[in-house]
Amino acid sequence: xxxxxxxxxxxxxxxxxxxxxxxxxxxxxxxxxxxxxxxxxxxxxxxxxxxxxxxxxxxxxxxxxxxxxxxxxxxxxxxxxxxxxxxxxxxxxxxxxxxxxxxxxxxxxxxxxxxxxxxxxxxxxxxxxxxxxxxxxxxxxxxxxxxxxxxxxxxxxxxxxxxxxxxxxxxxxxxxxxxxxxxxxxxxxxxxxxxxxxxxxxxxxxxxxxxxxxxxxxxxxxxxxxxxxxxxxxxxxxxxxxxxxxxxxxxxxxxxxxxxxxxxxxxxxxxxxxxxxxxxxxxxxxxxxxxxxxxxxxxxxxxxxxxxxxxxxxxxxxxxxxxxxxxxxxxxxxxxxxxxxxxxxxxxxxxxxxxxxxxxxxxxxxxxxxxxxxxxxxxxxxx
Amino acid sequence: xxxxxxxxxxxxxxxxxxxxxxxxxxxxxxxxxxxxxxxxxxxxxxxxxxxxxxxxxxxxxxxxxxxxxxxxxxxxxxxxxxxxxxxxxxxxxxxxxxxxxxxxxxxxxxxxxxxxxxxxxxxxxxxxxxxxxxxxxxxxxxxxxxxxxxxxxxxxxxxxxxxxxxxxxxxxxxxxxxxxxxxxxxxxxxxxxxxxxxxxxxxxxxxxxxxxxxxxxxxxxxxxxxxxxxxxxxxxxxxxxxxxxxxxxxxxxxxxxxxxxxxxxxxxxxxxxxxxxxxxxxxxxxxxxxxxxxxxxxxxxxxxxxxxxxxxxxxxxxxxxxxxxxxxxxxxxxxxxxxxxxxxxxxxxxxxxxxxxxxxxxxxxxxxxxxxxxxxxxxxxxx
Numbered sequence: 177x178x179x180x181x182x183x184x185x186x187x188x189x190x191x192x193x194x195x196x197x198x199x200x201x202x203x204x205x206x207x208x209x210x211x212x213x214x215x216x217x218x219x220x221x222x223x224x225x226x227x228x229x230x231x232x233x234x235x236x237x238x239x240x241x242x243x244x245x246x247x248x249x250x251x252x253x254x255x256x257x258x259x260x261x262x263x264x265x266x267x268x269x270x271x272x273x274x275x276x277x278x279x280x281x282x283x284x285x286x287x288x289x290x291x292x293x294x295x296x297x298x299x300x301x302x303x304x305x306x307x308x309x310x311x312x313x314x315x316x317x318x319x320x321x322x323x324x325x326x327x328x329x330x331x332x333x334x335x336x337x338x339x340x341x342x343x344x345x346x347x348x349x350x351x352x353x354x355x356x357x358x359x360x361x362x363x364x365x366x367x368x369x370x371x372x373x374x375x376x377x378x379x380x381x382x383x384x385x386x387x388x389x390x391x392x393x394x395x396x397x398x399x400x401x402x403x404x405x406x407x408x409x410x411x412x413x414x415x416x417x418x419x420x421x422x423x424x425x426x427x428x429x430x431x432x433x434x435x436x437x438x439x440x441x442x443x444x445x446x447x448x449x450x451x452x453x454x455x456x457x458x459x460x461x462x463x464x465x466x467x468x469x470x471x472x473x474x475x476x477x478x479x480x481x482x483x484x485x486x487x488x489x490x491x492x493x494x495x496x497x498x499x500x501x502x503x504x505x506x507x508x509x510x511x512x513x514x515x516x517x518x519x520x521x522x523x524x525x526x527x528x529x530x531x532x533x534x535x536x537x538x539x540x541x542x543x544x545x546x547x548x549x550x551x552x553x554x555x556x557x558x559x
Numbered sequence: 560x561x562x563x564x565x566x567x568x569x570x571x572x573x574x575x576x577x578x579x580x581x582x583x584x585x586x587x588x589x590x591x592x593x594x595x596x597x598x599x600x601x602x603x604x605x606x607x608x609x610x611x612x613x614x615x616x617x618x619x620x621x622x623x624x625x626x627x628x629x630x631x632x633x634x635x636x637x638x639x640x641x642x643x644x645x646x647x648x649x650x651x652x653x654x655x656x657x658x659x660x661x662x663x664x665x666x667x668x669x670x671x672x673x674x675x676x677x678x679x680x681x682x683x684x685x686x687x688x689x690x691x692x693x694x695x696x697x698x699x700x701x702x703x704x705x706x707x708x709x710x711x712x713x714x715x716x717x718x719x720x721x722x723x724x725x726x727x728x729x730x731x732x733x734x735x736x737x738x739x740x741x742x743x744x745x746x747x748x749x750x751x752x753x754x755x756x757x758x759x760x761x762x763x764x765x766x767x768x769x770x771x772x773x774x775x776x777x778x779x780x781x782x783x784x785x786x787x788x789x790x791x792x793x794x795x796x797x798x799x800x801x802x803x804x805x806x807x808x809x810x811x812x813x814x815x816x817x818x819x820x821x822x823x824x825x826x827x828x829x830x831x832x833x834x835x836x837x838x839x840x841x842x843x844x845x846x847x848x849x850x851x852x853x854x855x856x857x858x859x860x861x862x863x864x865x866x867x868x869x870x871x872x873x874x875x876x877x878x879x880x881x882x883x884x885x886x887x888x889x890x891x892x893x894x895x896x897x898x899x900x901x902x903x904x905x906x907x908x909x910x911x912x913x914x915x916x917x918x919x920x921x922x923x924x925x926x927x928x929x930x931x932x933x934x935x936x937x938x939x940x941x942x
Contacts, residue, residue, distance in 0.1 A: 177737070177802035179574025184567070190819070191562025354560070387803050388786060389810070392779030400772040419560035420770050423819060427772075432815075436573070436806060 177387050177436040183343060184431050186323045190352045190423065195224065195313050199231035201349050202268065202311060209238040210270040210311070211261045211288075213281045215245045219272055219315065222359055228272055228313065240264045242284075245273065248452050248459065249280040251295060251331040258287030258294060261308065268309045271347075275319025275459075278312055279327035282345040285310050295331060297340050300538060304342035312350040316360050317422035318368035318460065320375060320429025322350035330453050335531060337453035338538060352426065354419035362409050366509040367460025368425065369405040373398055373502075374448075374463045375429040379440030381474065381481055387436050394433055395488045400424045402489075405509060441541055444470050447553065450532035457518055464511035465518065468503040469557035473549075475499065516559040525554045560770050560819040566726060567814050569706045573735045573806065578607065578696050582614035584732050585651065585694060592621040593653040593694070594644045594671075596664045598628045602655055602698065605742055611655055611696065623647045625667075628656065631835050631842065632663040634678060634714040641670030641677060644691065651692045654730075658702025658842075661695055662710035665728040668693050678714060680723050683921060687725035695733040699743050700805035701751035701843065703758060703812030705733035713836050718914060720836035721921060735809065737802035745792050749892040750843025751808065752788040756781055756885075757831075757846045758812040762823030764857065764864055770819050777816050778871045783807045785872075788892060824924055827853050830936065833915035840901055847894035848901065851886040852940035856932075858882065899942040908937045 189197060202210065212228070219225045232239050242257045261269070261284050271281030285307040287294040296302040314322045321327065325346045330337045360368065376394040380386055386394075401424055407417035427433070434440060447470065448462035475482045475495050486498025503513050512518050515525075529550040536542040536550070572580060585593065595611070602608045615622050625640045644652070644667050654664030668690040670677040679685040697705045704710065708729045713720045743751065759777040763769055769777075784807055790800035810816070817823060830853065831845035858865045858878050869881025886896050895901050898908075912933040919925040919933070 177574075177799055177806070179577070181570065181572055183570040187564065187566040189564055191560075194562070387799070387806075389779060389783040389803055389807050392783065393776060396772060396775030396779055400775065403771060416560055416770070419819070420772055423560070423770075424772050427815075432810075436802070 178438045180435040182431055182435050184323060184346065186346045187349045188323065188352060188426070189349065192353060192355060194351045194353045195227060195356065196231055198228060198270070198311065198313060198351060199233075199235035199237060202232070202237050202270070203235040205309065205348070207237060207268045207309070209240070209264065209266045210268045211242050211257065211264070211266045211284065212239040212270045212272065213242045213245055213257065213277050213284070214272045215243070215247075215274075215277055218359070222356070224272065224313070224315065224356060239270065240266060245277045245280045247276050248330050248337070248456055249276045251329055251333070254280050254283050254287070254294065254329055257284040261288035266308065268311060270311045270313075272313045272315065274314070274316030275321040278314075278319070278321040278347070279329060281310055281312075282307070282321070282327040283329055283340065285345060286340065286342070298329060298331075298338040304340065304344050307342070307344040310345065310347040312347045313356070314350060314352050314422070315356045316364065316368065317352075317357055317425040318371045320372075320426055322347060322352065323426045323430040326429075328449065335453045336534065337449040338535065352422055354415055354422050357418050357422060358413050362412070363510055364458070365405060365408050366511045367458045367464070369401050369460070369509060370464040370467070370506060370511050371460040372401050372425045372428045374444055374467060376433045377467070378442045378444055379434045379437045380485070381478055382443065383437035383440040385438050386481065390433065390435070390437055391484065397424055397428050397433065398489055402505065409509060442539070443541065443545060446535045446539060446541065446545065447532045447550065449535055450528050454528060454531055455518070455520065461512050461518065464506040464513055465515060465557050466553075468499060468506070468513055469553050471499045471502075472556045473553045514557050514559050515554070522555075522558050525551055525558070528554055561821045563818040565814055565818050567706060567729065569729045570732045571706065571735060571809070572732065575736060575738060577734045577736045578610060578739065579614055581611060581653070581694065581696060581734060582618035582620060585615070585620050585653070586618040588651075588692065588731070590620060590651045590692070592623070592647065592649045593651045594625050594640065594647070594649045594667060595622040595653045595655065596625045596628055596640065596660050596667070597655045598626070598630075598657075598660055601742070605739070607655065607696070607698065607739060622653065623649060628660045628663045630659050631713050631720070631839055632659045634712055634716070637663050637666050637670070637712055638677065640667040644671035649691065651694060653694045653696075655696040655698065657697070657699030658704040661697075661702070661704040661730070662712060664693055664695075665690070665704070665710040666712055666723065668728060669723065669725070681712060681714075681721035687723060687727050690725070690727040693728065693730040695730045696739070697733060697735050697805070698739045699747065699751065700735075700740055700808040701754045703755075703809055705730060705735065706809045706813040709812075711832070718836045719917065720832040721918065735805055737798060737805050740801050740805060741796050745795070746893055747841070747843075748788060748791050749894045750841045750847070752784050752843070752892060753847040753850070753889060753894050754843040755784050755808045755811045757827055757850060759816045760850070761825045761827055762817045762820045763868070764861055765826065766820035766823040768821050769864065773816065773818070773820055774867065780807055780811050780816065781872055785888065792892060825922070826924065826928060829918045829922060829924065829928065830915045830933065832918055833911050837911060837914055838901070838903065844895050844901065847889040847896055848898060848940050849936075851882060851889070851896055852936050854882045855939045856936045897940050897942050898937070905938070905941050908934055908941070911937055
């Protein structure tokens with residue numbers, strides 16, 4: 177088992193009606209003015225917007241709205257948020273939405289406390305020293321951003337999709353009411369399921385040694401994602417399934433699944449980010465395309481673990497069977513499993529490989545993931 | 560899935576040589592003077608004492624020693640520690656040892672910041688409002704106290720073994736170097752294994768509904784405890800086994816295994832505390848006596864979960880078989896499984912039941928755990 181540090185100070189409030197507490201939570205922390213981020217209009221349609229505003233007003237908390245966060249949040253809109261946060265001198269960020277809203281909120285939290293260009297932090301040229309406190313009301317369970325120190329933003333000018341990582345951007349409090357996810361449509365539930373599985377299998381497969389507890393924890397997460405997603409696709413309002421899926425998604429990327437594993441990497445996310453930067457395909461859909469292709473390329477490098485995966489998740493004895501089974505399940509729940517399904521021709525592969533190689537360079541993974549290797553993996557995904 | 564709050568701000572430093580960082584960690588937090596707690600002489604024999612002192616001196620951190628913490632830490636020694644902490648006006652507690660040293664350290668941290676009688680907090684008559692910051696170097700993996708907000712103390716005058724629970728007593732930083740546990744003797748490793756299993760099975764069996772992710776997480780913990788303990792008993796210096804066991808013990812009682820489970824209770828600990836208060840038997844040994852006896856009494860109240868336990872842990876199909884198998888494994892690793900083995904006669908049962916009933920009253924579990932019920936359970940444990 178490798179040496180590690182684990183620190184996760186986010187407080188989770190989980191369950192029905194918890195979103196009503198947001199005003200009191202902010203007031204208790206002496207927050208007087210927040211930048212209130214959300215996406216398009218869905219939180220207005222569901223009534224959540226009104227509930228949040230009421231809770232803020234009851235405690236006399238001022239809010240500056242920053243709406244229109246995109247599903248793959250973009251740098252230009254983030255910069256506008258940073259401007260607003262500075263101009264109105266807000267005390268905190270309130271992100272109401274899914275991973276995109278939270279990630280943009282985290283980035284604004286950093287940008288509001290620095291005069292440096294925010295993109296320098298994503299290029300890993302500057303180190304994050306502080307950030308505004310971040311509060312979250314989660315409406316889509318998938319990315320785990322509600323309980324971690326990561327954020328991903330797309331720079332539309334350069335087609336770069338990059339990430340930051342810092343202990344300063346853990347949300348202070350995250351409110352998780354499973355009922356708020358009842359309106360996540362089946363297609364997006366499928367993408368979310370793929371995303372959660374992706375978060376735990378990266379280290380599981382790429383680590384040089386995965387301790388048994390971690391193997392068991394990760395396999396428990398994968399099986400729970402599959403069971404609960406199947407239930408949710410049958411009944412969108414299945415509270416227990418929504419709740420278990422929500423907490424599973426949080427645990428999948430809050431640091432626990434990765435600790436103690438030697439030398440793990442995030443190659444599937446790297447390639448999926450390249451796809452997402454170029455085509456604005458939902459993140460989970462990028463992953464369902466990339467994962468089976470990457471597994472095919474990688475399996476001989478860790479055949480023991482691929483056999484374990486086949487056995488523990490699908491009760492199958494060979495590694496090839498496990499890869500086919502997870503690909504089949506992705507298809508079954510409605511996630512695309514090749515580039516053709518999302519309308520990308522083989523001729524585009526070089527461009528995607530070049531973009532992925534750029535991320536590989538920033539992430540210091542370019543020795544393994546050369547342009548040739550990336551091309552080979554992407555060709556596995558062509559149809 | 561039940562509503563819950565989860566908050567665990569303890570920072571973990573895990574791995575080889577991490578104890579050497581204690582001076583720098585304290586200095587970074589502006590700690591100038593600590594109360595340095597430890598047990599008997601074992602940390603001097605292993606050289607850990609010298610390492611800690613060197614690390615403190617390098618950063619000019621003053622330390623007031625408070626040695627002689629007992630395996631079941633007692634109130635009188637704790638009161639002396641509170642006096643010292645106040646007299647020398649320490650900034651923080653440094654607990655170097657196992658769960659006993661940490662628990663006494665936490666209690667002193669509370670006592671140092673109040674003029675109220677410390678035992679009132681254990682009787683749940685007063686609420687903990689603040690505490691000194693607590694730093695830990697762990698030398699025995701078992702209780703999970705290094706990453707939770709609980710502490711257990713025995714009042715020798717009244718024979719009461721009671722606990723406190725507060726967000727203020729989470730250690731700020733806990734240092735976990737598996738090598739420091741190489742000297743834990745086989746018998747105590749066995750007790751530790753029982754303790755960790757006890758921490759996860761209480762809610763697993765007594766909860767009205769245990770979500771699947773929790774079931775899987777808990778079963779992963781139990782299996783890992785059994786595998787790693789078997790390895791450690793074969794080779795005391797098996798680093799990977801010690802490391803996995805150590806982290807598993809921490810995760811077993813850091814809040815994760817209990818969240819979302821409806822109506823869970825801690826009856827085995829309650830009865831084991833009564834035994835520990837009266838006879839000064841190691842906590843894990845009390846539990847290995849109580850658990851099979853309690854299971855026999857309880858199994859029909861949740862036969863579904865007992866069948867699951869038998870199947871998932873031992874590949875057996877009936878609940879009775881699961882109980883026999885865990886009892887056999889406790890025996891195999893050298894933990895006592897009945898009162899006779901520790902020299903307690905049947906005539907003592909009434910006294911133990913009375914003591915357990917006192918704890919049941921404090922814990923508000925006395926409706927289910929009447930003196931008659933407690934007597935019945937203890938009779939299952941007689942030989």
